[in-house]
Amino acid sequence: MDQTVEFDRALLQRYNATGPRYTSYPTANRFHEAFGPEDLARSARWSNEDLIPNPLSLYVHIPFCETVCFYCGCNKIPTKDHGKAEPYLEALRKEALLLEDFFDMDRRVEQMHWGGGTPTFLGMQQMKELMFFIRSNFNLRDDDHGEYSIEIDPRDASDEMIAMLREIGFNRLSFGIQDFNEKVQIAVNRVQPLEQTMAAYRAARANGFQSINFDLIYGLPFQSIDTFAATVDTVLEARPDRIAVFNYAHLPHLFKPQRRINEEDLPSPEEKLGILQHTIEQLTGAGYIYIGLDHFALPDDELALAQRDGSLYRNFQGFSAHSECDLIALGVSSIGKVGDCYYQNERSIDAYYTAIDREQLPVARGIQLTADDIIRREVINSLICYSRLEFAGIDEKYGLEFEEYFAEELEHLQVPLADGLVSLHDRVLTVNPRGKLLVRNIAMIFDVYLREAGDNITQFSRVI
């Protein structure tokens, strides 16, 4: 599969609209409160009854952060009070036990991710106990072949903590970095010395983590092509298995911490495009494969392999090689996927605790996918993960005729076709190298909810 990216500045500027990142379809803003705990319970029971039930994926959300990064758009609880962790862990355990009534706990957990917030806000003993609890109640693999990952803040992660994480069963680490430039770090309130990050990285390698990801962000205050290139050079010296380069979306009307970022300090749209272009050239020049959207991986990393063998999938953590799993979400605001539904837990900690105290699943909203949603999800997933869509495959799988079913969408595709973003031959739609960075725009054409919403899409970030 050709994952070459061609950078056409004029085209990128012309298509740079706001749009979803498609970590799910329908996107989370379509979830509704008519979907509640009993709907999740029903889906969970049904999911057990498949002839061969899907394996499980677990997402565990730890919402606490000691300090707030000003660019942050996540659901987190800023606090220096580590005493808040214990009641939360207690609630997590109760939530997991409530789920035992609905899920067959013998189903193997192929994938697990602890995210946040900051999972490393927890003390080492708390992390050990939480993992022990999960192992005692879910069927985790003990052969190190599961994909078990955790996000770490290198400022919290001592060598001892990293060794302990490996020992309790994690085999993948994701490092929050964003930028090594000190002026940028000060402006976003995340001062993280290079030596500290590299010491954590060396410890991770020494302990045999199988895949290590670095998260970077471009578009932050005081970044320029040159400063960010220096950060990327440092990253390339370390050579992590995966690198995510996120576009900073400045949406201060939605995310309060962003109001502390001075707009005048942000790079211009021109400079941002320059940073992106240079970064892509650096990463692909150093042998990384462009997986899609913000993600790059070394050719032998599981994501790159999954893209080659057709098992890549888009999910709430970005991309995944485990499309088959039902995703159980534990913790405040977590999003899960079970059977043909998505659900999200209560987004406020008080509402989350109230539900747990009442011994109720803390599901706040969700959506049961329609037959049309399922078809469109597959179309969007195929475009984003593989840059191609075979109409015949959709016809066959869903008993339809693509050109008839998607007549309106095919009309909307005429402009990107004429612009060379995509090409269509023998009923195969291919995203061309010059359309790779704009694949969200192509996916948006197949998003019926977005079309119905008209221009009301300000909650989404710009595609570039």
Ligand code: SF4
């Ligand atoms: S970016 Fe991560 S560490 Fe920073 S405030 Fe947000 S959730 Fe916390």
